[in-house]
Amino acid sequence: MMERPLTQNIRPGRPPLDLAGYRLTGGYETLRAKLGRVDPADLIATVTDSGLGGCGGGGFPTGRKWQAMPPRATRPGPRYFIVNADEMEPGTFKDRLLLEGDPHQLLEGILLSAYAAQANIAYIFIRGEYTRAIELLTQAITEAEHAGLLGANILGSGYNLALHLHTGAGRYICGEETALLNSLEGKRAIPRAKPPLPQISGLFGCPTVVNNVETVCNIPHIIRHGAAWYKALGRNGAAGTKIFGVSGRVNRPGAYELPMGTPMNEMILEQAGGMSNGHKLRAVLPGGASTGFLLAEQLDTPMSFAGMAATGNRLGTGTAIVLDDATCPVAFIGNLQKFFARESCGWCAPCRDGLPWVAATLNAIETGVGRDEDLELLEEMTESLGPGRTFCALAPGAMASLQTGLRYFAEDFRRHITEKSCAWR
Amino acid sequence: MSTANAPLSAAEHAAIAELVAHAPTPRAACIDALKFIQSSRRYVADEVLPEIAAALGMSAAELDEVATFYNLIFRKLVGENVILLCDSITCWMLGSEKLAAQITDRLRIQFGETSSDKKFTLLPIVCLGACDHAPALMLGGTLHGDVTPARLDALLETP
Secondary structure, eight states, X not given: OOOOGGGTTOOTTSOOOOHXXXXXXXXXXXXXXXXXTSOHHHHHHHHHHHTOBOTTTTOOBHHHHHHXXXXXXXXXSOOEEEEEEOOOSTTOOSHHHHHHXXXXXXXXXXXXXXXXXXXXXXXXXXXXXXXXXXXXXXXXXXXXXXXXXSBSSGGGSSOOBEEEEEXXXXXXXXXXXXXXXXXXXTSOOOOOOSSSOTXXXXXXXXXXXXEXXXXXXXXXXXXXXXXXXXXXXXXXXXXXEEEEEEESSBSSOEEEEEETTOBXXXXXXXXXXXXXXXXXXXXXXBTBTTSOOEEGGGTTSBSSHHHHHTTTOOOTTSEEEEEEXXXXXXXXXXXXXXXXXXXXXXXXXXXXXXXXXXXXXXXXXXXXXXXXXXXXHHHHHHHHTSTTSSSSSHHHHHHHHHHHHHHHTHXXXXXXXXXXXXXXX | OOOTTSOXXXXXXXXXXXXXXXXXXXXXXXHHHHHHHHXXXXXXXXXXXXXXXXXXXXXXXXXXXXXXXXXXXXXXXXXXXXXXXXXSHHHHHTTHHHHHHHHHHHHOOOTTOBOTTSSEEEEEESOOSOGGGOXXXXXXXXXXXXXXXXXXXXXXXXX
């Protein structure tokens, strides 16, 4: 039987476990065993050893992120632990499952993570549209507060943690960790220059760690069972499990917890039940709108941060979007670029002015008024909006699908221009 | 519903003061304050913005900068029911443009517009995290997935 620690308590169509139910599964026992009894540095070491990477899409080692927090002795004063629950990456619906399915798992993860980072103030930054998750989290936080699991001297450990739930007012860019900090400070959500890292100068200039929902939900299991157990859950050299997903024209679109490193085609065939109604798969975006295309013949690639990097791509959020033969690839990329153009925060000129230009050019090609030189222009844009030209990863992320799409669907692009029409319309 | 451009009531002032009291800095409460004002007035009118700003210790320009940035803070009158129609990739592939056309046909509104009876406003929204139930939309704060033309008609009938 495959172990599924992240979703073990989640029953589709049923409300999540309340505090009593969560405790019956052994919930908060790890917290009781560790809080005030172990050195926070030991927890960081376990998480570092586990190989857990940031599940918001970056894959950066979580333990190393925590290690960058300055020691308490050298930096007294407030420090913050923040959960990024601003899930807005197109095609991504994994954090919603965890937020609505097992809110106490997240709270236990926050408590252990904040203790490890020696933070006494925590925030959950959740998008305002996640109304059901907000309701369930509010209930869970109230239960935890009444049971002495949040607040002062938690479980008699001497450790204090205040947890606040902040609901957003929109804008994709809030999911970028430094833009998120600006938003929490009551400012426009524009990214900050790094360095300094948030661990050195984060919320209100204080040491701050920002972690994704799924990352935090892994923590109780890693601390409870150890790094070796966690590593053994993965396949093809990867560690742990991950919430993957498939959307598009497949038989069973959904989110599934699978070993990290599971090959993409296995998920599409076995979990998603293959393509629906005789449609043919042309390519897949492996993890949201900011990842590049993976062609049908590359689908044996293991879904892990390293596995996808080996193909020059990124795992991203791990929720795959399928491009099928009934969908025009130019229009598909056009939709993605329109999204990025709209959601650019406007702080950097290449992103603010470049993305609308890209979107308009793609629209011209798709509607049959494109010119040959447009393809060169788009190619140039993938350079000038690529990594290193902007404060954050929004524009470089947008270029991933454009760059791979121009290469993989070159024939489709050319036909739109020569035939002055779209074969899918 | 209070008139959107009327001065803040004593109760509204008290509510903002409460938000400020619980925030690390007064300014950190500004998004919550804007959302609170909007919850009863439907939108944040230009006329009241300077008064909200003053209650937060901000200049009107500073608050306006925030209020114009976030897409769920409305700066002009919206209908009783705001339709947030997902137009991101999976919903687009699986029929969101047809749903938008159906809404335009039925209510005579395009994206960004409010119906003449002030019952509905139609807005595009980024991925709602319901791609396994595409196409999806939110109506009055409730998520609806697997929206077919028939279901959309029913939703617009009895919001």
